[in-house]
Amino acid sequence: MSAERLDVKKNVLSANDLLAAESRQRLIGQGVFAVNLISSPGSGKTTLLERTIDMMKPDLRLAVVAGDVQTRRDAERLEQHGVPVEAIETGGGCHLDARQVARSLESLRLDAMDLLFIENVGNLVCPSSFDLGESLKVVLMSVTEGEDKPLKYPAAFRRASAFVLTKVDLLPHLEFSTEAAIGNAKSVNPELTVFSTSSFTGEGLGAWAGWLSDQVSRCKRSGAGAGT
Amino acid sequence: MSAERLDVKKNVLSANDLLAAESRQRLIGQGVFAVNLISSPGSGKTTLLERTIDMMKPDLRLAVVAGDVQTRRDAERLEQHGVPVEAIETGGGCHLDARQVARSLESLRLDAMDLLFIENVGNLVCPSSFDLGESLKVVLMSVTEGEDKPLKYPAAFRRASAFVLTKVDLLPHLEFSTEAAIGNAKSVNPELTVFSTSSFTGEGLGAWAGWLSDQVSRCKRSGAGAGT
Numbered sequence: 427m428s429a430e431r432l433d434v435k436k437n438v439l440s441a442n443d444l445l446a447a448e449s450r451q452r453l454i455g456q457g458v459f460a461v462n463l464i465s466s467p468g469s470g471k472t473t474l475l476e477r478t479i480d481m482m483k484p485d486l487r488l489a490v491v492a493g494d495v496q497t498r499r500d501a502e503r504l505e506q507h508g509v510p511v512e513a514i515e516t517g518g519g520c521h522l523d524a525r526q527v528a529r530s531l532e533s534l535r536l537d538a539m540d541l542l543f544i545e546n547v548g549n550l551v552c553p554s555s556f557d558l559g560e561s562l563k564v565v566l567m568s569v570t571e572g573e574d575k576p577l578k579y580p581a582a583f584r585r586a587s588a589f590v591l592t593k594v595d596l597l598p599h600l601e602f603s604t605e606a607a608i609g610n611a612k613s614v615n616p617e618l619t620v621f622s623t624s625s626f627t628g629e630g631l632g633a634w635a636g637w638l639s640d641q642v643s644r645c646k647r648s649g650a651g652a653g654t
Numbered sequence: 655m656s657a658e659r660l661d662v663k664k665n666v667l668s669a670n671d672l673l674a675a676e677s678r679q680r681l682i683g684q685g686v687f688a689v690n691l692i693s694s695p696g697s698g699k700t701t702l703l704e705r706t707i708d709m710m711k712p713d714l715r716l717a718v719v720a721g722d723v724q725t726r727r728d729a730e731r732l733e734q735h736g737v738p739v740e741a742i743e744t745g746g747g748c749h750l751d752a753r754q755v756a757r758s759l760e761s762l763r764l765d766a767m768d769l770l771f772i773e774n775v776g777n778l779v780c781p782s783s784f785d786l787g788e789s790l791k792v793v794l795m796s797v798t799e800g801e802d803k804p805l806k807y808p809a810a811f812r813r814a815s816a817f818v819l820t821k822v823d824l825l826p827h828l829e830f831s832t833e834a835a836i837g838n839a840k841s842v843n844p845e846l847t848v849f850s851t852s853s854f855t856g857e858g859l860g861a862w863a864g865w866l867s868d869q870v871s872r873c874k875r876s877g878a879g880a881g882t
Contacts, residue, residue, distance in 0.1 A: 434662050466694040467778050467807060468799025495779060497806050518809060520748065520779035548807070549779050550695050551723060551748035570798040570821065571696025578725050579695060579776070581746060593798065599827050 442556055445524035449531060449559025456536040459645035460544060461638070462558050464582050465566035466575075467548030470592040472500045473625040474566065474634075475543055479507045481635045486540040486642060491530045493522040493547045500545060510534055521553040522546050528559070541642050550575070554582040561645060562587040569593050569602045576611040583611050588619040590634060595624040670784055673752035677759060677787025684764040687873035688772060689866070690786050692810050693794035694803075695776030698820040700728045701853040702794065702862075703771055707735045709863045714768040714870060719758045721750040721775045728773060738762055749781040750774050756787070769870050778803070782810040789873060790815040795839075797821050797830045804839040811839050816847040818862060823852040 453460050463471050472492075479488055489510040492501040501513030512530040514522060527544060534542075544560055546553040554563070565586035567575055570593060576583045583589065589611045591604065608620050619637060623630035681688050691699050700720075707716055717738040720729040729741030740758040742750060755772060762770075772788055774781040782791070793814040795803055798821060804811045811817065817839045819832065836848050847865060851858035 466696060466776070467803050468694060468796070494806055496808055497802070499802055499806060518779075520777070547779065548694070548803075549748070549777055551746075551775065551777050552780065568696070568798060570796060570824070574725070574727055575695050575776075578727060579723055581723075596798070596824065596827055599824055 439555070442524045445528050446557035446559040449524060449528050450561075452531065452536065453542065453559060453561070454645065454648070456539070457646045458536050458539045458542050459638075459642045460542040460558075460560040461641075462544045462546060462553075462560035462563045463566060464546050464550070464553045464563055464586065465548065466550045466568075466571060469548070469566045469568045469571065470625055471545050471548070471566055472503055474590065474592060474623065474631075475504060475545060476507055477625045477628070477631055478543075478635055478638070479504070479509055481631060482541070482638065483507070483509065486639070487538055488541050488543070489534050489539050490543045490545060491522075491527055491534075492545045493526070495519065495547055504545075510539075516547055520547060520549050520551075521556050522558055523556050524558050540646070541638065550579040550582050554585050561641070564588045564590060566590045566592055567607070569597055569600060569604070569607070573603055573607040573610055576607070576614050580614045583614045583618065586615065586618065588621065588637065589615075591620065591622045593624060593626070594622050594629055595626045667783070670752045673756050674785035674787040677752060677756050678789075680759065680764065681770065681787060681789070682873065682876070684767070685874045686764050686767050686770050687866075687870045688770040688786075688788040689869075690772045690774060690781075690788035690791045691794060692774050692778070692781045692791055692814065693776065694778045694796075694799060697776070697794045697796045697799065698853055699773050699776070699794055700731055702818065702820060702851065702859075703732060703773060704735055705853045705856070705859055706771075706863055706866070707732070707737055709859060710769070710866065711735070711737065714867070715766055716769050716771070717762050717767050718771045718773060719750075719755055719762075720773045721754070723747065723775055732773075738767075744775055748775060748777050748779075749784050750786055751784050752786050768874070769866065778807040778810050782813050789869070792816045792818060794818045794820055795835070797824055797828055797832070797835070801831055801835040801838055804835070804842050808842045811842040811846065814843065814846065816849065816865065817843075819848065819850045821852060821854070822850050822857055823854045 726741040
């Protein structure tokens with residue numbers, strides 16, 4: 427990469443980080459816990475969100491910012507679940523950035539929200555470099571993708587707080603070792619909290635939703651502390 | 655995107671295109687047909703290549719350039735199949751570029767090669783923008799990724815000549831319509847040649863290998879024509 431290109435990349439990233447920091451402050455100030463979901467296309471982000479929203483909606487006020495390269499399909503699916511959804515169509519862009527998310531926050535009522543899901547563009551590489559103002563990142567991977575993906579795409583796993591292994595209902599039909607996949611993920615990031623889930627059977631979704639609820643409670647307490 | 659950033663992006667792309675054109679001329683001049691394989695992580699590029707190499711090796715001289723963000727795992731798997739393999743580790747880069755591929759070509763004997771597979775980094779977005787000097791692009795998608803991916807990530811499908819649907823052995827366990835997936839892909843690019851394959855059962859691999867052989871024969875004829 428040329429020096430000029432590197433400089434531009436650095437400037438773009440630091441401008442992004444400033445905007446992300448502003449969004450984070452706004453969100454935390456309102457006691458909103460925000461999760462940035464990162465995975466390959468087809469790992470099951472939208473389906474996991476649909477199930478998660480159905481489980482958590484009775485107890486928490488939820489909203490979604492849904493990113494896609496083209497189409498508003500994910501946003502339309504999620505709207506069916508009765509939560510506010512803002513769609514971001516990147517028009518070819520390979521990741522969401524802080525500016526796009528900050529603009530979406532303008533259209534959402536943060537004072538009527540506990541938990542915001544940010545569904546990133548399907549891409550296991552680029553989104554991990556861009557802070558969006560989230561409280562934490564979660565990386566998803568389906569059991570059909572192979573055990574080695576945490577080693578081959580380490581940045582997303584390194585920067586995530588949780589790793590959701592999806593589609594475990596397919597395990598009987600695959601040559602896939604859950605133990606090896608989790609081992610590989612933990613070798614990249616020993617701090618990862620891991621969930622083995624199936625949006626089809628519901629396996630593991632209770633633990634995942636419970637963990638999210640705990641994070642929201644913690645965020646409320648720290649937000650309230652910050653306000654005093 | 656700022657005007658300055660756009661300019662830099664344009665310059666990077668045109669420098670890439672010049673290098674790609676040089677590689678293409680070298681490859682065609684030697685009668686080498688080159689395929690750039692693009693898909694999400696975990697769609698089965700490497701496994702498809704392993705099976706394809708085993709099928710085609712008796713009749714054609716093959717080689718591989720294997721790109722990965724981190725690790726040389728794919729290259730090591732492919733080397734077991736007795737063909738020359740050059741690994742490119744992008745170190746975080748989200749796609750292969752023409753410079754990396756041109757450098758790999760220096761280490762390969764083009765005069766002892768009929769068909770070169772270029773396995774791109776697992777990413778359905780960024781690789782589609784970068785010409786590597788290939789004869790054509792092939793996009794892969796597994797049946798576990800969902801029928802809508804050609805609509806959500808259209809660039810890769812638009813620029814590909816063939817679409818390989820992988821892991822069709824899993825269809826009995828999924829809610830997935832092959833017809834809808836192919837319809838979506840064809841709506842983006844009506845010219846796509848489509849293969850429904852399973853590297854596990856071998857389904858569809860004969861048709862895929864046969865099509866590749868035909869492309870190689872055509873390339874040899876046009877290369878010979880160019881040389882007269």
